[in-house]
Amino acid sequence: MTTVGQKKALSDWFTSLQKRICTALEEIEQEYQGGDTLPGQFHFKPWIREENGGGGTMGMMHGAVFEKAGVNVSTVYGEFSPEFRSHIPGAAQDPRFWASGLSLVIHPMNPFVPAVHMNTRHIVTTRSWFGGGSDLTPTFEFEADTKDFHKAFEEACDKHDIDDYKRFKLWCDEYFFLPHRGEARGVGGIFYDNLDTSDFDHDFEFTRNVGEAFLKIYPELVRRRMNMPWSDEDKQKQYVKRGRYVEFNLLYDRGTLFGLKTGGNIEAVLMSLPPMVSWR
Amino acid sequence: MTTVGQKKALSDWFTSLQKRICTALEEIEQEYQGGDTLPGQFHFKPWIREENGGGGTMGMMHGAVFEKAGVNVSTVYGEFSPEFRSHIPGAAQDPRFWASGLSLVIHPMNPFVPAVHMNTRHIVTTRSWFGGGSDLTPTFEFEADTKDFHKAFEEACDKHDIDDYKRFKLWCDEYFFLPHRGEARGVGGIFYDNLDTSDFDHDFEFTRNVGEAFLKIYPELVRRRMNMPWSDEDKQKQYVKRGRYVEFNLLYDRGTLFGLKTGGNIEAVLMSLPPMVSWR
Numbered sequence: 001m002t003t004v005g006q007k008k009a010l011s012d013w014f015t016s017l018q019k020r021i022c023t024a025l026e027e028i029e030q031e032y033q034g035g036d037t038l039p040g041q042f043h044f045k046p047w048i049r050e051e052n053g054g055g056g057t058m059g060m061m062h063g064a065v066f067e068k069a070g071v072n073v074s075t076v077y078g079e080f081s082p083e084f085r086s087h088i089p090g091a092a093q094d095p096r097f098w099a100s101g102l103s104l105v106i107h108p109m110n111p112f113v114p115a116v117h118m119n120t121r122h123i124v125t126t127r128s129w130f131g132g133g134s135d136l137t138p139t140f141e142f143e144a145d146t147k148d149f150h151k152a153f154e155e156a157c158d159k160h161d162i163d164d165y166k167r168f169k170l171w172c173d174e175y176f177f178l179p180h181r182g183e184a185r186g187v188g189g190i191f192y193d194n195l196d197t198s199d200f201d202h203d204f205e206f207t208r209n210v211g212e213a214f215l216k217i218y219p220e221l222v223r224r225r226m227n228m229p230w231s232d233e234d235k236q237k238q239y240v241k242r243g244r245y246v247e248f249n250l251l252y253d254r255g256t257l258f259g260l261k262t263g264g265n266i267e268a269v270l271m272s273l274p275p276m277v278s279w280r
Numbered sequence: 281m282t283t284v285g286q287k288k289a290l291s292d293w294f295t296s297l298q299k300r301i302c303t304a305l306e307e308i309e310q311e312y313q314g315g316d317t318l319p320g321q322f323h324f325k326p327w328i329r330e331e332n333g334g335g336g337t338m339g340m341m342h343g344a345v346f347e348k349a350g351v352n353v354s355t356v357y358g359e360f361s362p363e364f365r366s367h368i369p370g371a372a373q374d375p376r377f378w379a380s381g382l383s384l385v386i387h388p389m390n391p392f393v394p395a396v397h398m399n400t401r402h403i404v405t406t407r408s409w410f411g412g413g414s415d416l417t418p419t420f421e422f423e424a425d426t427k428d429f430h431k432a433f434e435e436a437c438d439k440h441d442i443d444d445y446k447r448f449k450l451w452c453d454e455y456f457f458l459p460h461r462g463e464a465r466g467v468g469g470i471f472y473d474n475l476d477t478s479d480f481d482h483d484f485e486f487t488r489n490v491g492e493a494f495l496k497i498y499p500e501l502v503r504r505r506m507n508m509p510w511s512d513e514d515k516q517k518q519y520v521k522r523g524r525y526v527e528f529n530l531l532y533d534r535g536t537l538f539g540l541k542t543g544g545n546i547e548a549v550l551m552s553l554p555p556m557v558s559w560r
Contacts (some may be wrong), residue, residue: 062560180540180549243553250530251540260460260531269460273523275560279553280342 002128006200007098010122011075013204014102015057017211018073021104022059024219025069032226035064042071047265052078062275065226067109070271075100080125084262089194090127098124101132102211103128103255105272106218111238112225114138114145115245116187118214119255119270120207130203131193133168134214135176136221137186139241140234145221146187152217153190156209160202168192178248185248239278246277286480287378290402291355293484294382295337297491298353301384302339304499305349308360312506313550315344322351327545332358338548342555345506350551355380357542360405364542369474370407378404381412382491383535385552386498391518392505394425394466395525397552398494399535400442400487410483411473413448414494415456416501417466419521420514426467433470434496436489442483448472458528493542519558526557 003012022042029039040063048055056074063069078093080132086092101121108115120132136149150169157165171190177184190210249256249272259269282290282363283454299382302322309319320343336354343349359375366372379400388395400412430449437445452471457464470490477483529552539549 068560180546199344239556246526246557247530247550250527251537257531270378270527270559273559275558276519277526277559278555279550279557280348280555 002124005276011100012275013208014073014100014264015229017102018071018170021071021215024215025061025066028065028219028222029063034227037064040064040066047268049076056268058112058271065109067107068275069106070106071104072268073102107274110226110228111139111230111234113222114229116218120210129194129196130207131195132207132210133172133189133191135172135186135189137245139238141187149189149217152213156213159209160206183244185244239276242274242277243279246273282404291380291426293488294353294380297382298339298351301351301495305341305346308499309343312345314507317344320344320346322355327548329356329469336548337549345389347387348555349386351384353382359509368405370405373406385528387554389418390506390508391509391510391514393502396498400490409474409476410487411475412487413452413469414464415452415469415489417525419518421467423509429469429497432493436493439489440486458524463524465524519556522554522557523559526553
């Protein structure tokens with residue numbers, strides 16, 4: 001079972017990763033020459049869970065490159081309600097849990113810069129496991145970007161003999177899919193859950209590599225596209241594409257529905273929703 | 281049981297009501313002097329159900345007063361899938377159904393004009409019943425408007441000894457509520473389902489009165505407010521309020537979830553979603 005020391009190492013890692021990601025995104029804001037406004041900066045808002053234990057810090061930026069970027073970390077603990085126990089591995093025997101993780105969703109201003117989601121987490125009940133993933137949602141797809149995004153996560157998987165890249169990639173395609181439209185949310189990435197090779201250090205290292213892969217590839221993709229000029233029509237297409245993102249998150253995303261039904265912090269749970277959206 | 285002649289009378293009524301509502305909204309577009317664009321006109325798009333029988337006509341307008349107005353009629357029939365039979369009155373014994381109805385959602389341009397929803401329908405399984413309602417969603421509430429909206433539907437109820445106005449009003453408040461925010465969607469109206477007094481003519485007349493009440497009160501409320509000047513800040517508040525509308529429809533609205541899960545016409549099912557929305 002996850003020790004107190006391991007729990008501390010996990011929550012420290014998520015907090016340090018949050019800082020590094022926020023700094024990397026702020027650097028892009030500083031570099032960018034095309035904005036009418038000052039470069040964006042993250043604002044950090046701590047929150048606590050009123051009914052159970054723990055809390056988190058929501059980092060939020062509204063900038064010139066990043067129309068809305070939310071990077072949230074949380075470490076929470078308590079008891080699952082009876083209705084949830086049967087759905088959570090290891091919770092039927094004992095409802096107590098501990099969970100720590102980082103979750104981010106970025107909606108860029110420029111329609112040629114892809115939106116992105118990344119999440120890594122560790123959950124402890126009578127069992128313990130890692131979960132997470134990252135997926136890219138371009139409004140206008142560039143094949144090279146898609147390829148490089150996938151490659152970054154393939155390397156993260158291959159580094160540590162998790163070697164389930166193909167499975168994690170397929171899982172992502174299956175998960176981020178809108179059946180009512182017969183459409184994928186984006187171009188995929190990786191998705192995994194219930195990861196427990198019984199070697200904590202190994203699984204934690206893989207988790208860190210997923211974070212590092214994100215930090216390596218996403219800022220690069222932003223820099224490639226952030227200076228491309230766009231038209232009102234391009235922006236309108238981005239608004240419509242974002243509508244699909246909303247449909248997915250409110251109709252299907254397990255994390256969102258779980259958060260809403262368990263009385264999570266609403267602002268943090270719905271941080272993923274885009275700043276401007278259109279359904280025509 | 282509903283006869284062939286009654287079914288024809290129902291679908292004729294919904295179709296004629298659609299025309300009258302669309303005409304009433306187009307007249308307001310013609311009257312309005314404040315737009316930079318030509319007055320809006322409805323475009324009508326027929327659709328058929330591919331896997332089962334029937335279809336409908338979706339009326340859609342993007343105008344100067346009405347940023348997005350969708351008025352849909354449909355008459356569909358077929359068989360409920362096994363998973364739905366137990367949830368639908370009278371369908372467990374025999375899965376065949378027939379349903380006809382009108383559904384509209386209007387998102388005005390001016391943030392001081394309230395958004396509105398109205399729906400009336402008749403469903404036939406081994407039983408038959410009416411359902412429907414209407415609710416008002418202002419971004420900025422005017423007490424007089426709320427009062428007059430409620431009064432119009434109270435009169436529709438009182439005219440015909442349905443006399444369940446209080447119950448229908450409470451039902452509306454309970455139904456159009458976002459538990460995750462602890463917020464009502466708007467200021468309410470009426471909501472009813474499984475209405476069957478065993479007097480078809482009586483119940484059908486009540487249904488027509490609900491339609492007439494809408495036609496009487498909503499255009500009047502629009503005319504009261506459509507010339508009020510608004511600021512960017514007011515418009516931003518409207519965008520945020522519309523976000524709550526999206527959250528309600530995708531997380532809770534039974535009609536929307538039913539339509540998505542039973543392979544309804546996606547465009548018609550999601551017609552309710554607003555043209556521009558913001559989550560900050």
